[in-house]
Amino acid sequence: MLANHLDVISIPLFLAGSGLLQTLCLIKLIRLSIENGHHVAQFFRACAWRSQWWVRSFGEADKTTEERGIAREVRSLRLRLAHIYLNFFVVITGLSVISIQLGIAQDRQSDAPPAFYWTILLMFALSTILFLFPRMLHSLTMDMFHLALMVASAFLLSPWCTRPDSIQYMSIVILAFLRLPAASFATRPSVAVASNIGVLVVMLLRTTLDDGLQSSSNCQMTGVVVRAVVVTEVSALVLVAGISLSAEVLLRKTVQQHRQYNEAANELSAATSLLRLTCDAVVELDEDLCLTEHSPELAAILLRDRPGSTLQGVKFTDFVATTEEAVQAAELLNGRESLNGCVSTHAFHTRLMDTSSSKFSTELFQVKYCKLGNTVRHLVGLREVADQQSLVKSDANEAVAGPADADDSSMSCPYRLFNSVDYGESSSAKSLDLDRYDKTDRPIVYLFLDMESCCIGAASVVASSLVGMKLAGLFPGRGFEILQALWAEVDRCEDASELNLFTQKQHFFREWLVQWSPSQSDFVDGVVEILQSTNGSHGLLLRCKASLLSSPSSGGAKSAEVPGKPSLLPVLPGMPFQDKVLTLQ
The missing domain is CATH 3.30.450 (Beta-Lactamase)
Structure with a gap:
């Protein structure tokens, strides 16, 4: 009587508490939707755009050249994921076969139907063949491999392989080891969702039509448990679809970032080649304006090319003729922000001084860019203009030299031809x-x-x-x-x-x-x-x-x-x- 009385009290309390929490969450969601209406609209527009794969996945002719290139690279990444999963699949099926063999040898076979053992053996045979001949698994056969796994999953959940008292356990195992990992390498999210619908249908049919499942006295299955199985399978399907879509988005972003990185690397290589063609020396500076590596060309210009000496780690402003010009050069090198946080260019004049305290005018051509991790780098080309025509236009931001020194060799004044x-x-x-x-x-x-x-x-x-x-x-x-x-x-x-x-x-x-x-x-x-x-x-x-x-x-x-x-x-x-x-x- 006391237990029944507690149940009578706890049920209203549970309903009241859960209803209160749901109401608070609903109010919060409504408030956030009102405050961030434009973000919500963008989210739905993004969902609508991403849902186009249902149609676009079957029409390659409608894609642009860039989209087709991205799709090929995404497919290549999925193939790598498939090969990684194949190695894992060989291990788990091999261990399952070994477990069955040990049970047979010790005469301790479980009460699983024979079809279950044969299905495991067929899955191990498939994984072994693909493991021995990995070239059989390519971009055209990935969907066939995925479909074979889903067919095996559905058959393992059928009455021929799984008894009613083991259906829940088997469903969770298949979801964790087969359905979720396989969703990441299906060539299209539509393939992953469509193939998992078969597993959902098998579970729905078993919970509604399987007499053994409905009347099983061992697991004491009730209507509540049946509903729980249905909710679990529907949630699993949604989870599979989410993983497949997430993998698609992440792989596309990875490919796009890789392409952007390659484009930036090509641009930097082109800039470096152009600077080496027009300049006497090209150096790379870090965010503190220190040389990242030794430059033999700059060392030769500054007469610092003795054996064993290096310019790596030396601050570039240490080579500038005067302190004032060094400060101006540092401001010009660090002054301009990169365009879109990526690359910016600049050119100006300054004067350098070699080990003999000789000062000479130099043009600096700067390419400022960011590496991975937002690390700032300066690619600087130096061109001595003592006897060459300047390539830099007049600019108010030049590092203008101060009063002429008596030993200044960079002066471009008329030649002195007098006593x-x-x-x-x-x-x-x-x-x-x-x-x-x-x-x-x-x-x-x-x-x-x-x-x-x-x-x-x-x-x-x-x-x-x-x-x-x-x-x-x-x-x-x-x-x-x-x-x-x-x-x-x-x-x-x-x-x-x-x-x-x-x-x-x-x-x-x-x-x-x-x-x-x-x-x-x-x-x-x-x-x-x-x-x-x-x-x-x-x-x-x-x-x-x-x-x-x-x-x-x-x-x-x-x-x-x-x-x-x-x-x-x-x-x-x-x-x-x-x-x-x-x-x-």
Whole structure:
């Protein structure tokens, strides 16, 4: 009586509690629907669009080229899932067969019908054949494999294989090991849903028509349990459909992301190739503007290409000439946001400084992009513009250099062709018609630099008076120091291959101070090359252009001096050599 009284009390309480919770959930859903009406509309539109696979899956002609390509890649991913499941299926069916064999050997057979054992054996045979010959399972036979699994599932739930008291247990096992995994590799969601309808029909027929199931005294099946079986099977069908659709969406997103990644990689490769074609060096910087790997080209430009040295991890702004320009360059590199969070480009001027403290103007071409994980990277191409025409248009955002340094080699001012006594005068009083003068032919002056004795070992006839002159007197200041540094690099080359690689570079210089005589000096441009004699010794060859009006050997330099007026010097600066690799300051 007490138990019945408790049942009478608990039923109304259960109904009241469940009704209250359902009402609260319903109110919350209505409120969310009102507040997010546009999201709800988008959800239904997305569902309507995704439901088009019922029709579009049978019409390949209506798909675009991109959609057909995505469908092929999705099918390829499903095939990989099918092969993975096949290995798992071989294991579970093999273990089932072993269990049956052990039961037969120990004379402890279960009360399952013989059809159940034969069905398990046939499933093991199918999986073994596909395992031994994996090429039989391809994109055209995946649906046949899926359909065979669903037919086996339906037959295992039939009265010939499963007794009434084991129907619920068998239904759950088949759902977990066959129906749900197989839904992920069916070529179309429609195939997965349609093939599972057969299993649902078998379960509905058994619960409604199977006399043994209705009158079984062992499991004491009632109408409530029958309804539970029906609800379970309908829920299983919905779950299978959801998994199939989810797999379709996830696989499509995976393919689309993979395609976007490949497109971005191709764009980055194209940008890198273009930068390498037009620039002297191409480097990759991380979000802190540090080099991600060593760049031999940049190391050669900065004279940091000694054996064992590396630029990896060095901050790029450490190479910029001044602190102010480094700050401006960092702001320009980090200043612009990527377009759509993907890729952005930028170009500007700045100045770099090598290990000899020589500053030179450089164009920077930047491609800013994001890698996986939203990691920012900067692909930077560097192009030295000391003797080349600039490719970057004038821009207010350039890293403009500050006041000119006395040793600045990046200045693009007119060549200085006057005596040192005239340097303080205004430039207008010292201007010459250089364009008209450059049309005349000027001989090239060659100077052989004997670095062992630090003097001019030989010279062109027009500059024969320089033979025997000390290099420290001819190139006062940094010019002589850089020549010594270059000669030290030649001495450090240990083998012939390393020296051959070093000598393949042409070493240019700009605006070196040359003291032709105690009262006559100039700034010249030229190139220094490395020579090798028959006995294996080495030397340096310097060449530049000379004046037709006078030469160091003619003594016309001194006679050309007129107080208060500009006078032409014996050697005129010039850069007739366009295939520059390195610049000496």
